[in-house]
Amino acid sequence: xxxxxxxxxxxxxxxxxxxxxxxxxxxxxxxxxxxxxxxxxxxxxxxxxxxxxxxxxxxxxxxxxxxxxxxxxxxxxxxxxxxxxxxxxxxxxxxxxxxxxxxxxxxxxxxxxxxxxxxxxxxxxxxxxxxxxxxxxxxxxxxxxxxxxxxxxxxxxxxxxxxxxxxxxxxxxxxxxxxxxxxxxxxxxxxxxxxxxxxxxxxxxxxxxxxxxxxxxxxxxxxxxxxxxxxxxxxxxxxxxxxxxxxxxxxxxxxxxxxxxxxxxxxxxxxxxxxxxxxxxxxxxxxxxxxxx
Amino acid sequence: xxxxxxxxxxxxxxxxxxxxxxxxxxxxxxxxxxxxxxxxxxxxxxxxxxxxxxxxxxxxxxxxxxxxxxxxxxxxxxxxxxxxxxxxxxxxxxxxxxxxxxxxxxxxxxxxxxxxxxxxxxxxxxxxxxxxxxxxxxxxxxxxxxxxxxxxxxxxxxxxxxxxxxxxxxxxxxxxxxxxxxxxxxxxxxxxxxxxxxxxxxxxxxxxxxxxxxxxxxxxxxxxxxxxxxxxxxxxxxxxxxxxxxxxxxxxxxxxxxxxxxxxxxxxxxxxxxxxxxxxxxxxxxxxxxxxx
Amino acid sequence: xxxxxxxxxxxxxxxxxxxxxxxxxxxxxxxxxxxxxxxxxxxxxxxxxxxxxxxxxxxxxxxxxxxxxxxxxxxxxxxxxxxxxxxxxxxxxxxxxxxxxxxxxxxxxxxxxxxxxxxxxxxxxxxxxxxxxxxxxxxxxxxxxxxxxxxxxxxxxxxxxxxxxxxxxxxxxxxxxxxxxxxxxxxxxxxxxxxxxxxxxxxxxxxxxxxxxxxxxxxxxxxxxxxxxxxxxxxxxxxxxxxxxxxxxxxxxxxxxxxxxxxxxxxxxxxxxxxxxxxxxxxxxxxxxxxxx
DNA sequence: ATAGGTTTTGTCAAGCTTTTGTACAT
DNA sequence: ATGTACAAAAGCTTGACAAAACCTAT
Numbered sequence: 001x002x003x004x005x006x007x008x009x010x011x012x013x014x015x016x017x018x019x020x021x022x023x024x025x026x027x028x029x030x031x032x033x034x035x036x037x038x039x040x041x042x043x044x045x046x047x048x049x050x051x052x053x054x055x056x057x058x059x060x061x062x063x064x065x066x067x068x069x070x071x072x073x074x075x076x077x078x079x080x081x082x083x084x085x086x087x088x089x090x091x092x093x094x095x096x097x098x099x100x101x102x103x104x105x106x107x108x109x110x111x112x113x114x115x116x117x118x119x120x121x122x123x124x125x126x127x128x129x130x131x132x133x134x135x136x137x138x139x140x141x142x143x144x145x146x147x148x149x150x151x152x153x154x155x156x157x158x159x160x161x162x163x164x165x166x167x168x169x170x171x172x173x174x175x176x177x178x179x180x181x182x183x184x185x186x187x188x189x190x191x192x193x194x195x196x197x198x199x200x201x202x203x204x205x206x207x208x209x210x211x212x213x214x215x216x217x218x219x220x221x222x223x224x225x226x227x228x229x230x231x232x233x234x235x236x237x238x239x240x241x242x243x244x245x246x247x248x249x250x251x252x253x254x255x256x257x258x259x260x261x262x263x264x265x266x267x268x269x270x271x272x273x274x275x276x277x278x279x280x281x282x283x284x285x286x287x288x289x290x291x292x293x
Numbered sequence: 294x295x296x297x298x299x300x301x302x303x304x305x306x307x308x309x310x311x312x313x314x315x316x317x318x319x320x321x322x323x324x325x326x327x328x329x330x331x332x333x334x335x336x337x338x339x340x341x342x343x344x345x346x347x348x349x350x351x352x353x354x355x356x357x358x359x360x361x362x363x364x365x366x367x368x369x370x371x372x373x374x375x376x377x378x379x380x381x382x383x384x385x386x387x388x389x390x391x392x393x394x395x396x397x398x399x400x401x402x403x404x405x406x407x408x409x410x411x412x413x414x415x416x417x418x419x420x421x422x423x424x425x426x427x428x429x430x431x432x433x434x435x436x437x438x439x440x441x442x443x444x445x446x447x448x449x450x451x452x453x454x455x456x457x458x459x460x461x462x463x464x465x466x467x468x469x470x471x472x473x474x475x476x477x478x479x480x481x482x483x484x485x486x487x488x489x490x491x492x493x494x495x496x497x498x499x500x501x502x503x504x505x506x507x508x509x510x511x512x513x514x515x516x517x518x519x520x521x522x523x524x525x526x527x528x529x530x531x532x533x534x535x536x537x538x539x540x541x542x543x544x545x546x547x548x549x550x551x552x553x554x555x556x557x558x559x560x561x562x563x564x565x566x567x568x569x570x571x572x573x574x575x576x577x578x579x580x581x582x583x584x585x586x
Numbered sequence: 587x588x589x590x591x592x593x594x595x596x597x598x599x600x601x602x603x604x605x606x607x608x609x610x611x612x613x614x615x616x617x618x619x620x621x622x623x624x625x626x627x628x629x630x631x632x633x634x635x636x637x638x639x640x641x642x643x644x645x646x647x648x649x650x651x652x653x654x655x656x657x658x659x660x661x662x663x664x665x666x667x668x669x670x671x672x673x674x675x676x677x678x679x680x681x682x683x684x685x686x687x688x689x690x691x692x693x694x695x696x697x698x699x700x701x702x703x704x705x706x707x708x709x710x711x712x713x714x715x716x717x718x719x720x721x722x723x724x725x726x727x728x729x730x731x732x733x734x735x736x737x738x739x740x741x742x743x744x745x746x747x748x749x750x751x752x753x754x755x756x757x758x759x760x761x762x763x764x765x766x767x768x769x770x771x772x773x774x775x776x777x778x779x780x781x782x783x784x785x786x787x788x789x790x791x792x793x794x795x796x797x798x799x800x801x802x803x804x805x806x807x808x809x810x811x812x813x814x815x816x817x818x819x820x821x822x823x824x825x826x827x828x829x830x831x832x833x834x835x836x837x838x839x840x841x842x843x844x845x846x847x848x849x850x851x852x853x854x855x856x857x858x859x860x861x862x863x864x865x866x867x868x869x870x871x872x873x874x875x876x877x878x879x
Numbered sequence: 880a881t882a883g884g885t886t887t888t889g890t891c892a893a894g895c896t897t898t899t900g901t902a903c904a905t
Numbered sequence: 906a907t908g909t910a911c912a913a914a915a916g917c918t919t920g921a922c923a924a925a926a927c928c929t930a931t
Contacts, residue, residue: 014906024901026900027899027900027901029907030899046906067596068598069597069602070596070635071900073596073598109518111466115465115466115469115712118712119715122680123711123719125680127710152517153511154517154518157507158506158507161505165464166465169465170709172458173405175402175403175404175405176405177645178646179607179642206606206638206641207641207644207645208645211404213447214453216484217446217447217450221446224445225445229402303650303656303659306656306927307928308926308927309655309656312654313654318927322928336656336886336887338928339885340656340887340928341927342656342659419758419759420759466714466791469792470792471763471766472764498759498762499762500762502793599915601916611915611916612891613890620887629897629916631916631917632916633915633916633917656888658887658888
């Protein structure tokens, strides 16, 4: 459904965990030794046996390191984040639980309930955490459930509308920053801008100044705005590859004049390289953090 | 007042002032010595530090010299002429003035200024008045200026994005009402929903409970939602007639089961009558009032 | 009471901060040494660890230098002007943190700061959450601190005044609803109506139509209004039991004609039962929700 | 306008420590 | 698997430097 439910997951050994997370076994052992990130149970023969919680922790630690944190900091938060979301009684439960409840509320057209969940998420977690662990997972889940025919278009529209409105509220005055300038837009044909807004909110929190042109913006217009506003980065987001391909030439031209980032599932390294741009395949929050001045 | 507010413009040294005004540092020092045109504060090490007032004085002195005045005369006038210059931008004013300022801010991509205008409008006027006399007029003006080629698509997108976000903020939790239920949607092909949102905000202000499906929603989906949510009214908004014509049959079917209102410039009495719906040609606020009493 | 809570964004080392801001580590260290721009915490081994606030400050300083300011000036403003480019839209932290900041601002008679906190709370959260998790907790804390002699009467009055004004601003037009009607009043002798207003705001948010008679209203007057307005509920709020007891007979008469709710700490089940009314001992938001569905 | 001295500020170097992924021997 | 070791990368501090910008006085 909206998040992993606690089912009977088999324990895995260090090799498998390494394969799943992309972290070498040596490093995993080092993280266990140095930061007590993991506390695996053992097989009769002494092999380490890891559960899903361990995998989550490794993933979260890796994500933070990728976004520039030091290993020790990442470990501290990966561990603390567990405890905070889990045992210690947060009123709303873990982030995953809140995501579940949010998704359910949206599916039954219950805006007040959805807002309640978001309120409690925002009172417990940071904006970034809410975006990353609640809003975006629900967005993805709803998209998938719609594709699978499990929910109607109306439900999908309703849900998107509610989430978009809340994200835009968080974006208030993101044009007031003193830092580097970013222009945000979706190319023509692309209407889904939730991820883009999320990205902008995180950047704003880091001191960036955001100019938001929104969905379905012609590249030529982005270029014109760029020549006027002199941004440190232009971000183009698309869920599918088509809109980016269609305007490839224009994007390439734009990228020759300023730094262009391609975001969303429509972006990949090959395409980005071809257009002289950069791809941001990770989630918006990590991408925002990685982005330098 | 109660506390000294910190300056918000940094003081600049003589080189920067020279660069900004086009007057050599030597001359600036001479003007200070001879005419006491400037009385800069000093850094710990003794560097001159100028504020914005100094810059204005130099500019004005330079302008007078360029137009033929003697240096001493120009200095006398530049010093005396202080205080004449405009008082700080008055935040209030009539609704029309606020609309002007809002439009100007949006055209120059100045989100914070736009939000300031909206903030002060919302503290002075009611929500309905702000919508009717500020937001919607600005929306229309921007649309016209775009059609006339006076502003770019980027400006139009930026402006729409800011206004939409503010309207959606006013709409927060509009699904929590205890009054009659309304479903709001734009038909397929119609992407402009600002007027629709405005209409919803006014309805919500009258206690209605709003289900918002947003732009580009298939009529069949609206019908499905209607059969589930049993609304007192379904509102379909479109800027042009086409989207409504295209789905005429479906709309007619929908209208046989519940009250359907057609809004926006795409709606007219003839069309509405043909589809068994009602047309709301007037502005959203008036329409909402007529509907909701 | 007004304490700080831990962060949860990863701290970064100087290299990462440098990458994000485009300022070399050497320069960052120089800015720290010379202007105390940054005061990073340290790792066990002595590495500097920076948070998001540091990043904002560096961005802001860099922007000022780029626009011609001297480094020392830029640093001065980046430090002092934390609020100018920063708080302007940077919604701060969790609800508890906002409550802390609000309480602190009110105690030092800093109305602008208090309003800033409320502004950012209202953009982040829904009205209900702000009332429940920010305004009312602060109100209670201030009441207790006043009883304990920790703050003066003047401080308490000032704080109540600011909060009341904001609540009343939220209450604007609360008589326009289309839903059920509620009459709100405090009995004679009761002057504290903040909780009552909060209750009304939440009810209005759910679509109710509010008639607000305010503090110190004779019950006979409430009854007369009720006979004219036919409310779905009459709410009487009092902080102590006395005012309700004193007019017990009249309240009982009123309750025989319509639904009467007793709110505030002066209400309890025994009293309510005796008068034929209902007690709402829980917080206003919960009570409103229970009432209004 | 020139000259001669001062301030400001980014950068660099040297020598040493911390952090962290990986390698190796048992 | 464990424990130890290693080495590259990144950081720290102190001190100094030099170019640019600024000062005063002649």
